[in-house]
Amino acid sequence: MALKFPIFMDAQSTTPCDPRVVEAMLPYFTEKFGHPASRNHPFGWEAEAAVDAARGKLARLIGARDPKELVFTSGGTEAINLALKGVAEMYREKGNHIVTTVIEQRAGIDVCKRLERQGYEVTYVPVQPDGLIDVEEIRKAVTDKTILISVMFANNEIGTIQDIAAIGKLAKEKGIIFHTDATQAVGKTPIDVEAMGIDLLSCTAHLIYGPKGVGALYVRRKGPRVRLAPLFDGGGHERGMRSGTLPVPLCVGFGRAAEIAQESMAAENARIAKLRDRLQDVILSSVDEAFLNGRPDRRLAGNLNISFAYVEGESVLMGLNKETALSSGSACTSSTLEPSYVIAALGASAELAHSSIRFSLHRFNTDEEVEYVGQRTIEVIKRLREMSPLYELAKEGIDLKTIKWKAE
Amino acid sequence: MAYSEKVVDHYNNPRNVGSFGKDTPGVGTGLVGAPECGDVMKLQIKVNLETGVIEDAKFKTFGCGSAIASSSLATEWLKGKTVDEAAKIKNTDIVNELKLPPVKIHCSVLAEDAIKAALADYKEKNASAAAPVASK
Incomplete structure (x- = not known):
């Protein structure tokens, strides 16, 4: 299709x-x-x-x-x-x-x-x-x-x-x-x-x-x-x-x-969870330092939330938004200009809250869509990491926590 | 929120992404922002030590599309300017050029900070060696 x-x-x-x-x-x-x-x-x-x-x-x-x-x-x-x-x-x-x-x-x-x-x-x-x-x-x-x-x-x-x-x-x-x-x-x-x-x-x-x-x-x-x-x-x-x-x-x-919903819940959850698991595998098997947020075994079938270290969420969405609608916990995508308080509350660093992307699947998503979105996400993350000073520092073996950041 | 065409263009085709060796003569490096704030810019200039002209500039940015565009534009503007001219680039110039909405003004401020930090780093490293250049 x-x-x-x-x-x-x-x-x-x-x-x-x-x-x-x-x-x-x-x-x-x-x-x-x-x-x-x-x-x-x-x-x-x-x-x-x-x-x-x-x-x-x-x-x-x-x-x-x-x-x-x-x-x-x-x-x-x-x-x-x-x-x-x-x-x-x-x-x-x-x-x-x-x-x-x-x-x-x-x-x-x-x-x-x-x-x-x-x-x-x-x-x-x-x-x-x-x-x-x-x-x-x-x-x-x-x-x-x-x-x-x-x-x-x-x-x-x-x-x-x-x-x-x-x-x-x-x-x-x-x-x-x-x-x-x-x-x-x-x-x-x-x-x-x-x-x-x-x-x-x-x-x-x-x-x-x-x-x-x-x-x-x-x-x-x-x-x-x-x-x-x-x-x-x-x-x-x-x-x-x-x-x-x-x-x-x-x-x-x-x-x-x-x-x-009542009639189709069991079958639909099984189908959507399979799509979601596939998307998760495609992405996590190709991108290092990508962290799953939330407990995998107690999740809504359609939910996948990943923090991609060293890239900011809005820039990820911008790389995909002509073709794929996703959302992010980044401050730049929120009306309050604060990063996700949910991701932050999990004890992750604020940086990872800015880097979180939520994929939420639904009744009408297909296998083809999952493959496409998975591949495109990988491409965008790789491209943005090439542009990321944090990724560069991390690859040089520098612990980002040891740097004295000058916030504006 | 819709992005201006220029922001989209810089995001899709960022100019001058990359790095110079920090200790290369004539290179000034600015690293501003903070990961927990959601944006970090690294901006570098390479100054011709004889003429005081910025011959090349590079950036890497962790941040939203507007932050990437602001730093990309800054590197474009820096090239060919003298160190003194570069110091005159204002964040409002970036806002106007990229048509940044009010919520994105901080991206331009960060880009201006990055320019200033790179210039300061250059001056500090070359204070003894290249001081005569600035006074001519």
Whole structure:
């Protein structure tokens, strides 16, 4: 098959809609346009039925007992905001302490920073060099004032899947509400909110071949019943937790995407992991001083994150970006102009954070694409190393740590 | 972010990549930046000890595309200039030539620092031997 450019390997930033998802959504833009809260006519009933069916599909994907436990939001960021701020406000009298980790995605970190400014206390549990959070560190961080434990399910940069069931068990034991940001995990790895003791779970459609603009928060109704202060006031939709007219076509698309993910997860993960492993082998067998980030055996199937010593990430992307879409933890590719705090938190040098490249594969990638991207990456790294003063120094046997760098 | 054509050109066809022996007579070396900041530039000039003119310049850069382009452009500009003329190259000249966006201005600053560091190194090494050249 001829290659089609540019090749997309940035599927942890977003994914294309599956054509089956689009097909399911289309009628809800035009003839089935009703408002799901219109209780007294067929347009409303039709829309409500569609939204509830979508809720049911999502509930099945994550093992929720009752579809009503799912609250639609505008996406992962809103779901995380609702979970964290909603618990913080609702349980303020019980305590003011939150335990989270240093590797949460920006939404998780930034909500916690805001809560700290409002008088809450937050403990950011460190991560081990392999990308895993030590459950004992969470246990040590918990106090009698802790009202929430929030730990991401799978990391957006290194793909490491946490031991969520063990954290859920700890939370149950301590009687603390447990939220997991599962935006990267839902549909990619088996989730069972009951077996894993999850009380709140954030997810989004656009990372599982659904549309952008819709996400959901799972809110446990029984054992314990979790209550949340809403972010918005309004019509009291979504059991009062999220007022606002539901985007019915997006909800339907999310439901269809969840359904496809559930049906195809096992086979698809096997196929994507094989492609990813091939890409990893091609690159690591040809490039020296390339370091895999994150624990290889607890990774999302499509994730490959490598730090290429002596080259800066943005320059790597620039060498490939006409033909391949990837992402990097380099400062120059981030809106904050800081290098990846996730890679840095693993204990790697800041230089290796600047040098990290994330390949994230998806449903539609092919063998040919993997071979091509692998070879091109090798070429670009070699070319940039020839241009790198650090590579030259290292080859001369000079330890870069012994140099007194004059930072600007 | 889209790159200017000139940045892309310098990135794809960097001018004067390479190194001179540090101790070669007439060579001045500047090494600026820091790995943990994500950019390091090594810029070298080779000065004709009789005329004080920079006959050749080379660079190696660890950094983003704009950092590579800034240092590549700097080597181009340095060639043919006297040491005194070279000292007048400003980072804003590089910004204008490469149409660098505000977030990339530090790349041009680093390139100017690299030029200054290379010139200072040259002057230091040749302070005794080549002092008369500068005064003529």
